[in-house]
Amino acid sequence: MQDLFRTIHEPSGLTVTSTDRPGGIRVLTLVGDIDAATVGTLESALATGGPLVADLSRVSFLSCAGVRALLHANARTGLAVVAGGHAVTRSLQATGADVALSIHPEVGAALAVLAPAVPEPGREA
Numbered sequence: 001m002q003d004l005f006r007t008i009h010e011p012s013g014l015t016v017t018s019t020d021r022p023g024g025i026r027v028l029t030l031v032g033d034i035d036a037a038t039v040g041t042l043e044s045a046l047a048t049g050g051p052l053v054a055d056l057s058r059v060s061f062l063s064c065a066g067v068r069a070l071l072h073a074n075a076r077t078g079l080a081v082v083a084g085g086h087a088v089t090r091s092l093q094a095t096g097a098d099v100a101l102s103i104h105p106e107v108g109a110a111l112a113v114l115a116p117a118v119p120e121p122g123r124e125a
Contacts, residue, residue, distance in 0.1 A: 013037070013038055014031070014033060014041050015030070016029070016041060016042070018045065018048075021053075023051075023114070023115050024050045025051045025053060025114050025115065026048055026051070027055060027107060027111070028052060028053065028054050028055065030045075030054065030058065032058075032060065033060055034059055034061065034062050034065075034069075035061060035063040035066070039069055043072075046072075046073035047073075050078075051078035051080075051114040052073065052077060052078065053080045053114065054080070055110075056081060057084030057106075058084070058085075059088050062087060064095060066091070067091055067097045071100060074101055074102075080110035081101050082103075082104050082105070082106060082107050083098075083103050083105075084106075
């Protein structure tokens with residue numbers, strides 16, 4: 001049986017919980033600070049294949065290193081970012097990453113963008 005949840009706790013201040021959703025979408029919920037000390041944890045979490053949602057709504061600090069990790073992941077796979085806090089939004093805007101990334105106000109909206117289109121009953125895809 002495959003685990004649906006996996007949590008990585010970084011003692012220096014970042015916790016990542018990974019949840020597999022229908023359609024092969026993985027949701028990464030991040031809590032804490034993303035800086036030079038924790039960006040490796042973020043990079044490891046983003047290194048999975050397939051579409052990803054990075055929920056940054058509980059991130060209190062996002063450094064340029066974290067923004068760079070998000071941009072690299074976006075270049076490799078489908079990535080939707082949930083940016084709920086002012087600190088994250090400000091970092092994304094200051095670096096111009098808000099233009100390059102798919103930014104959403106909540107996880108549901110991000111999932112809707114990444115989810116494969118479901119054909120109506122009786123219609124073939």
